[in-house]
Each structure stands twice: as structure tokens, then as C-alpha cells.
Amino acid sequence: DTAVSQTPKYLVTQMGNDKSIKCEQNLGHDTMYWYKQDSKKFLKIMFSYNNKELIINETVPNRFSPKSPDKAHLNLHINSLELGDSAVYFCASSVETTGGARYGYTFGSGTRLTVV
Amino acid sequence: LAKTTQPISMDSYEGQEVNITCSHNNIATNDYITWYQQFPSQGPRFIIQGYKTKVTNEVASLFIPADRKSSTLSLPRVSLSDTAVYYCLVGARYSSASKIIFGSGTRLSIRP
Numbered sequence: 001d002t003a004v005s006q007t008p009k010y011l012v013t014q015m016g017n018d019k020s021i022k023c024e025q026n027l028g029h030d031t032m033y034w035y036k037q038d039s040k041k042f043l044k045i046m047f048s049y050n051n052k053e054l055i056i057n058e059t060v061p062n063r064f065s066p067k068s069p070d071k072a073h074l075n076l077h078i079n080s081l082e083l084g085d086s087a088v089y090f091c092a093s094s095v096e097t098t099g100g101a102r103y104g105y106t107f108g109s110g111t112r113l114t115v116v
Numbered sequence: 117l118a119k120t121t122q123p124i125s126m127d128s129y130e131g132q133e134v135n136i137t138c139s140h141n142n143i144a145t146n147d148y149i150t151w152y153q154q155f156p157s158q159g160p161r162f163i164i165q166g167y168k169t170k171v172t173n174e175v176a177s178l179f180i181p182a183d184r185k186s187s188t189l190s191l192p193r194v195s196l197s198d199t200a201v202y203y204c205l206v207g208a209r210y211s212s213a214s215k216i217i218f219g220s221g222t223r224l225s226i227r228p
Binding site for chain 1: 158161
């Protein structure tokens with residue numbers, strides 16, 4: 001199946017821990033994103049990479065560090081997790097940096113992170 | 117950035133036509149209107165995009181009046197599986213993702 005896949009789907013961890021979320025797309029898209037969705041369903045962009053290069057870095061704590069080993073993968077590492085980091089994190093991709101606006105973003109199914 | 121306003125929630129019944137309206141009073145000339153659908157435990161899915169008048173695909177229709185200050189997503193003969201959150205977005209077709217704002221969406225609940 002062509003898709004954006006992210007793992008794990010659920011992640012429960014204690015405050016202060018470090019965790020990673022992995023994302024892969026086999027759509028041949030050049031651009032990948034991380035979004036955060038809070039409990040009120042607001043979806044906010046965090047980072048964007050185009051062909052392994054960081055192009056969008058919204059106001060996100062330094063504890064969040066994305067890494068793109070190649071254009072098909074974008075991982076998110078979070079250090080020193082806090083209660084407020086609890087949310088659903090979505091990976092997405094688009095044809096090009098502005099392709100999302102023209103053709104739409106393809107989202108993964110999300111990773112529900114719960115920090116206790 | 118063009119801000120959008122849409123109802124927080126809507127209820128309907130199977131077999132009905134559902135219309136969800138989105139207001140975007142400060143839409144710019146280059147802006148397009150895009151709707152996404154998000155099922156529980158899934159990411160949003162692109163369903164339709166338009167600039168003016170009417171656009172129709174296999175999932176929905178999008179009606180945009182001449183002044184483009186609002187748009188209406190129309191779902192014909194809904195079923196239980198149409199229960200989802202629907203997001204209205206406004207932005208230029210060459211916009212960076214940081215300028216494409218997802219609001220809180222409209223939570224549509226379909227009852228038998």
C-alpha cells in the first residue's frame with residue numbers, strides 16, 4: 001500500500017524520558033512534516049523537511065528534534081518529556097514544499113503520546 | 117492568513133444531505149478553499165478543493181458564492197461512516213505549510 005506510516009501508534013511514558021516516533025512514506029513525495037494535534041483537535045505544524053533539508057521550524061521547544069535520514073523518512077525525537085507534550089503527533093507528506101496547498105497533504109494515522 | 121470559522125459540531129441522520137458552512141471573510145484573491153476529513157484515530161484526508169462556483173467529486177460537493185467569503189461542503193446521503201471531523205482551510209496554492217491553518221474543525225455525528 002502506498003501510504004505514510006508512523007510508529008508506534010501509542011506511546012505511554014513517564015515525565016523526563018526520551019522517546020522517538022518514526023515516519024516513512026512510500027509515495028515518492030519530496031516534503032515531509034510533523035504536526036501536533038491537541039485535545040481540542042487543533043492541528044499545528046511543527047516541522048517540515050524537503051529532501052532531507054529543514055524548511056519549516058515553527059516555535060517548538062528545543063526538546064523536539066526532527067531528523068530526516070532520507071527523503072522517505074522523517075523521525076521525531078523528544079527529550080525530557082513533559083505532561084504538556086501529551087497529544088497526537090501526525091506525520092504527513094506532500095509532492096513538494098508547496099504541494100500540500102495545491103494537491104493536499106497525505107497524513108499518517110498518528111501517534112498518541114501520553115506522558116504520565 | 118485567512119482565518120476560517122465553522123460550526124463546532126453538527127448532527128444528522130443516515131440518508132440525509134449534510135451541508136457544513138465555513139466563513140472566511142478575509143480570503144485573498146489567490147486563496148483556494150480546501151476541505152479535509154478526519155476519522156477517529158486517523159490523520160486528516162484531503163477531500164475537495166475549489167476556487168469559485170461549484171466543484172464536485174465522488175465524495176462531496178463544494179459550493180463557493182461569488183464573493184468567496186464563505187463556502188459550503190455538501191455531503192449527499194450521509195451514512196454512519198461519514199462521522200468525522202471536517203476541516204476547512206484557506207490558502208494560496210503555492211503557500212508554505214506554515215501558512216495553511218487547520219482550525220478545530222466541525223465534528224459531524226451521523227445517527228441511524
